[in-house]
Amino acid sequence: MHPGAAAVPPTPSPLPETGGEPPVPTARPAAEAAVAERATAEATAAGPAAPGPASADGRLAPPSPARLGDVVPAPEHVAPDPAADFTLPADAAVRVSPDPAARDVAEQLAALLRPATGYPLPVADAPLPGDGLVLLLGGPTRTDADPAPAAALGAEGYRLDVTPDAVRITAATPAGLLHGVQTLRQLLPPAVESTTPVDGRWAVPGGTVVDRPRFPYRGAMLDVARHFFGVADVLRVIDHLSRYKLNHLHLHLTDDQGWRIAVDSRPRLATVGGATQVGGGPGGWYTASDYRRIVSYAARRHITVVPEIDLPGHTNAVLTAHPELAPGGVAPPPYTGIEVGFSYLDPADERVYALAADVLGEVAALTPGPWLHIGGDEALNLPADAYARFVERVQEIVAGTGKTVVGWHQIAPAAHLDGRVLQWWGAPAEDPAVVAEAVRRGARLILSPADRAYLDMRYTPETPIGHDWAGMIEVARAYDWDPGAHLAGVPADAVLGVEAPLWTEWVTSLAEVEFMLFPRLPALAELAWSPRRTHDWADFRERLAGHGPRWSAAGIGFHPSPEVPWPAARAGGERRPARPVPTQPDPVR
8 A cells, every 4th residue: 555545544425536535634623732742742852952061151062972883874894993083173174185076075074063063174175195084085995904995885885084183084986975974973972963063072983984885776755745845844854864875865746635846838737736735735836946956955965856756646636737638628626635546647648648748858857867756556546458558658758858767666567668666665465476577577676665664654653643554663663674685576686775755644844754754764774775784673773872862953853762772861951843743633543
């Protein structure tokens, strides 16, 4: 089952096909305050306090340095040297190879460190060997004692060396340098996340980290169709992905409830189809300029945007905007419920393919990355042969734009197209045989098993928002599976990577997005990045616990899972989210 399916029992009347829709739970005044209070308490009561004791002038001092291995995702190779800790001096500079892309990573590092340290941290060309903070692009990355030669680190690997004189990050690419920067960020005290200066000693534990990802595709999906999220919210989510070395953001841009991207050749898709959302709110959409801003912001963080245009189902917003494609030429009313499977575009209507070509062509032109997602799930009212013919034609349209087609695993029975990627969301009860056969024909897989990776599932029955049709997903359940061996009949080398989807039927604000992302997103990031031999729940939960103070310092609300030994609150008070998290009452089930 896919997002929203069986979230509420089917309502006998009115039916979506007849112009009505099942009721959407709204805030019940008598329960709203209690639920908000409970959720806020859950998100903050166990949340770590500001990191460390107060200094003489009242500002908070950072604690002692982390251990070199206290990194999420777990690095491939860690060699601590307790005698080689580095302390960042106030007059430090960030020195970098004379390459524009490498210099941009250095600027990002300086921007991360300046607010909390208060240091100027100028960026300058790197002399060799260089002291302080040094980023070297394409320099030597190994000695004879290293576990992997430089070439084996690939497009995203890095080496981090910490000595008393310098922290040096070396990589073959700017993406690798940025991943090394994120590791350095985690090795500094949690107060480095503060937006205001913090007094103290900025120490980094000594030693060497040599690291590279297990899978090339590591991502998360944000559903902006059920509830619309503005550009600033999406950029914040991109920052969260970068923090944990994820490299793809899948945007679910269209669904029954809303169309979220402007298409010049079909303006009504946004102005009419994007004018509402679940529960009847105002909706919204991204202009071409908005979308370019998202793509550019992500690219600077070496994250690829994967746009999804859901076809042929999940298309009520399309039919509302283009009634000529609707049965009888009559536009259905805007849909603000959460049921699925009732809408579809007619595969026998040639005008449907003209619209698909217009839309996919424009979205492809706006998107520099290689992927174009066509959805393809839950067209429940289409015969299998008509559905397969539709998918095959749309795959060819995508290929004509120069992109690689991605679709939910329901597209597996359609004829294979070179390079195509299937995204598996099935629960354990679903037979993967058809998907395994598609893999034998050459398809690759992105794994998003609903009972492990769906971030819209509740943590526990008491979680005040979210679905439960795929089960409860606490942190251990999100962590305790192997993407390389998850599907019977699918070899590990056919798995392109892992993606964690967040569907937003019940998620209405950035604060709620963060509550559902954390702490499960880092768990899934580790499965996608780290070698299988490093996967160990007992070790992971200890490393993850240290991130609570970092999130608190950064103003990120999160679920304080009882499975994780979060640090006890220190004197000085808690850092609470700016808004209650979350505020929506329990769904009617």
